[in-house]
Amino acid sequence: MKRSNVSNNVIRRLPRYLRKLDDLASKGEERISSDKLGRQMGLTPSQIRQDFSCFGEFGQQGYGYNIDSLRKEIGQILGTYRGYSAILVGAGNLGTALVQNFDFIIEGYSFLGAFDVDPSVIGRDIDGFPIYDVKDLGPFVREKKVDIAILTVPRHAAQELTDTLVASGIRAIWNFTNTELEVGENGPLVESIHFSDSLLVLTYHLAQLDDGEKK
Amino acid sequence: MKRSNVSNNVIRRLPRYLRKLDDLASKGEERISSDKLGRQMGLTPSQIRQDFSCFGEFGQQGYGYNIDSLRKEIGQILGTYRGYSAILVGAGNLGTALVQNFDFIIEGYSFLGAFDVDPSVIGRDIDGFPIYDVKDLGPFVREKKVDIAILTVPRHAAQELTDTLVASGIRAIWNFTNTELEVGENGPLVESIHFSDSLLVLTYHLAQLDDGEKK
DNA sequence: TAGATTGTTAATCGATTAACAATC
């Protein structure tokens, strides 16, 4: 695969393409042109062709793109099918929601279980997956060579657990703690979902509308 | 306030500035230069000054920016303090996590309650806020002129509830359903959190590392 | 005053869009 020097903007559009293609596939569509796809997604056909061409040649002149094979190509690029292993750190409402809504196994991940501090949940399960004592987190990550930790703990516990994860050789942290984690040089990848950032962008636009109306 | 023609990139950086400034304030810092702030956030000082200058002149030559007043300015720009009203649509694990973790009142929002279909939760409460029957959603939104609906329902129910919200005059939807909502012309603002997109970006980078190592 | 640092204008860089030859 090519994929050298691909810009962040392109990378962030790939999952959107994947969702759209899944959608089209589920409607029984077989092929689509960059022109049609562009109109449906609010992008220019040029941009779509440029984006795909970062990774190879997936289309055919005069025909367009085969939806099913394009989905697979993009899934491949995004690393689904690789069976990355994941654990949940923090088995509260948010963590439970994530585990219940993502079918990690179908999506191509291998979900190994959850960790928590609360003695009343340790030993129980989420959706059939065990909840372990957070004391055992470090050794577990090290032994099982866990790829991804899903961090859904309260703010105040975030950095300490991150340190444990980093020390145990975690490869990536999916961060929901609304803090910036310190992982140091050569630390794991960090991808954060900052709920409040998203809400503030929304209220920015509301405020702009309100100000516009006053004028 | 100026704020005309501000690019999306700038808007999406504003909440990050706000979080950083809150952090600095909580450490007792009083002032910061664009140079220092840039080094701490991984941005160039030029970019920071350009970003702020979209909205006014918040600094002072030879001194830098006063952290406390800059926070307030950015909060103002982002529409906190405006007391926008919000409801939760879908009182499951995810919705519960959001309500419990965001202190909507402190953050300057006015949270009015939740809606659900499940008879076993209707009438109960989340964190002291009532859970109503989703049948009453439309009239409630219309009567109370609700600004923001936080949509945390299962995928299959997303579009139908969106239609109800739009018909009742909701102004904005904060969308967690991992679908693209259809809101039509002159519909509400939509800000989506696509969990799977974020995870896929993470695994893209993991896959890239793995491929790099093989070479 | 001298040093620091802003806000802004100009220069650069990168991303998006347009155009078009290649080809299914």
Add this chain to the structure above:
DNA sequence: TAGATTGTTAATCGATTAACAATC
């Protein structure tokens, strides 16, 4: 074959960075 549509090269547009006069 003619029409459609790709992949790619060139042109444009916008965002980031650099430079610097203004000034606290």
